[in-house]
Amino acid sequence: MSLHGKLLIGSARVATDATFTAIDPATNGALDTAFAQGGPDHVAQACALAWEAFDTFRETSLELRASLLEKIADNILALGDALLERVGQESGLPRARLEGERGRTMGQLRLFASVVRQGDWLGVRVDPAMPERKPLPRADLRLRHIPVGPVAVFGASNFPLAFSVAGGDTASALAAGCPVVVKGHPAHPGASEMVGEAIAAAVKELGLPEGVFSLLSGTTNELGGALVADPRIKAVGFTGSRAGGLALVRIAQSRPEPIPVYAEMSSINPVLLMPAALKARAEALGQAFVGSLTMGAGQFCTNPGLIIAVESPDLERFIAAATEAIGKTTPLVMLTPGIAKAYKQGVKALADSPSTTILAQAAEGEGNTCSGVLFSVTAADFLADPALAHEVFGSSSVIVRCPDVDAVKAVLEGLEGQLTATMHLDEADYDAAAALLPTLERRVGRILANAWPTGVEVCHSMVHGGPYPATSDARTTSVGTLAIDRFLRPVCYQDLPDALLPAAVKHGNPLGLNRRVDGVVQPGK
Template sequence: MMDGSFLIGARAVTTDETFTGFDPATNEALDPPFSVATVDHVAEACRLADEAFDTYRETTPEARAAFLEAIAANIEAIGDELIVRAMQESGLPRPRLEGERGRTAGQLRLFARVLRQGRWAGVTIDSALPERQPLPRADLRQRRIGVGPVAVFGASNFPLAFSVAGGDTASALAAGCPVVVKGHPAHPGTSALVGQAIRDAVAASGLPEGVFSLVQGPANELGAALVADPRIKAVGFTGSRGGGLALVNIANNRPEPIPVYAEMSSVNPVLLFPAALAARAEALGKAYVGSLTLGSGQFCTNPGIVLALAGPDLDRFAATAADALAEAQPQVMLTSGIHANYDRGVTEIAGHGAVETLARGAEGTGCNRGRAALFATTAANFIANPELAHEVFGAASIIVRADNLDEVAQVLTAMEGQLTATLHLDDADAELARPLIPLLERKAGRILANGWPTGVEVSYAMVHGGPFPATSDPRSTSVGTAAIERFLRPVCYQDIPDVLLPAPVQQANPLGLPRIIDGDPE
């Protein structure tokens, strides 16, 4: 039920100050109005989270797994109300949001499986060696515990899978960390519905109420207060470079700095190699536009740069892509602000003296329709004008024509860190691609071949991260089971009597966790 409240632990709170969501297809305000939290509410949520931490982090893996599964079931039980509201607040179509709901529930259940498998705990034992010469070795036992309460910021482009119960929340809760979510102001109703599902799972699981809170409001000061609160020990964020860096700056200037895991900006270069281009230029051109315009281009893995050797085959690719893009119908973008920024970015590129406009998508009617854009330039111009490599969030992309493979390498070297890099190649291209792999490893968190970067599998091996500015910390991923590692830290126990040891490192191993003993798996 959407009553306009936000959640401080188990308590639904309303205030006199309110704000509304908007339907981006019409710019009309949506009922009901939602209460705006204050910095005092943020402080109360953080206090409850801190009080809950020691109890929550010592729950058994099975208890936390069952809790995550309860959240997933509760989200599914909301039914069509959740999909309809998310459609109204985001402009995204029903099939996309139904798939995103499935992904949200699926990643919660995946982390439940991770908890039961137990490797996340990192239990390692070095047995005492009292007779060792010249010095004995103490009994040493290591496990990983949650870092403490985590602040999570909902994302604009994934109102379910990267929002209130998204990957950051799922991985933090799996790690044993209470979570305080700052809902994205573009979809307060969607956030409220999912927040209530989590709150109900907290209560049904017998957990402290401070395990989860949801604060809402449009002002940046609310998020700033959350990151600045001394009880918050880590931050998960998906959004713009400016927003992410603002949070990083707040976190770094606290008396106790904390990590901010911010996914921010990426143009995801696609490399087209000669044999592949010669064999299927037209097919690649059509598939490229399909990936580029998917969801109005509002994916962090959108292919914003295509890089290939100049010549007739690239000309065929570009002509096919231009024809396909010219027929692309404009889609509703997530918010009026995102649409305005997109139009501004496209206008700047179109007016750039080093850039040729190849095609624009079909004209549209109605509010906040993103009209796709395709541009071209030379490798020399791309390198000489670094602003061309800046992300334009939406369905805009640049084809970069290189004279030789050395220029291809120079373009990649000049680029910033990326979430993805894509290779389209045939067997005959393998030796041309080989020397570029080490360079791509330096630049991207995920390297893929003969596919398109949009679409991120939630799995054990997935990396959704990369060097700055793709993320603020290239050692981490926000998607996949390794995401839990962001919110864990190691603790070592030296010669602590067994009766005082926490269960994961007790000699009898009462939780049945996998262990490394004296360097070998048990």
């Protein structure tokens, strides 16, 4: 499949004088195709189209919008091997992983289609008029949620399908009725173009306004900054580094009209090894831990970067098993040369700390590879140096040795907000775990028992979010169906004649929606 390298501004395909190429991280070699460098003018064009499309797109029928999401999934699948090959070249990720990720991408598009059709996301509420009420009658009051407006989505490097051009942010924004302008991640511009064309084709096939979707490529910060600053953009979805996310937050806050930024930024995902569980299966836990740590070269937001346990011979058994397992791992190619370089710097910083000991380190590989490494630190030293809690994106983890369970709690209380926390525990650990739960709830978005945080289920109950700085907005999730709420706001209609009411809140409930009437949900069908 040949790539055109152009910007997708609605239905226009726009070339630029300045271009860039993708790098194969396995070889450091440039891949084919010169990709356009989008700039502020292109942002303005894409946002103008998105704004123009907004009032039409947001009032499309639920069925049409669901069909769009399903059509996008179909079109992505129809790209076949060509997509998987290109994204493999651009990301260094193996075929099996990419097949799984493509499945997840299509799965979440289809899940959001089902959510759109079902309609509960509209959050319809009705308080019927009470003309006889004393001392004052009550008006007829009806509420629905409407989309906020065009959304800027920033493709992530580490999920080049599932959190990029047609990823969770795009799927949830389109589901809500928001046109989307994607700023593609420069590490995988070819895959971005292919997926972008799949979306654009779906928009066209369903007769929707071209401005429903645009894709801008480029390597400059100026491009993303202009996108977030554009007055027609009303919300931002981002997954990436803390520095990148906070830069976008600052731009969004300094606009004449500030807008919400949903940035998923950094997390070290503490894992607690409780005493009875550790005693019962220290070796198995050590092996499984290394599996989670090194999977995908550790390039997951939910990578277990911190192990917390009370000192004991069982902890030494865990460490011995983990050390042995890390020794057997082979270096894996990382997503980009930049990520590989940052990983080595992060590992060096931990190694250079006077507080840390290296417990285990896998053999170094060539080029842009990641080798697993395991550090140890005392709880007191860990609490004394916040730098030891910085995320090192890749297969690096720190084991915090605690003198007692009070120190475990102190370490948890000292942590910044996280996406996840995990407890390995047996029944004998329940009391101690229960005492730690309030702290975990205050610190994280998802709490796991006897599992590993990598692998995020796309479903209704998922929370891939958490207190700052795990994300810029702890009230939401970026994975799972609740993510649609990020792009909605409530509007109340008071005494509007039925002829003017939107279908969702009309008296006869023509959409058959579940509605909260006088505070109680009434089934629609």
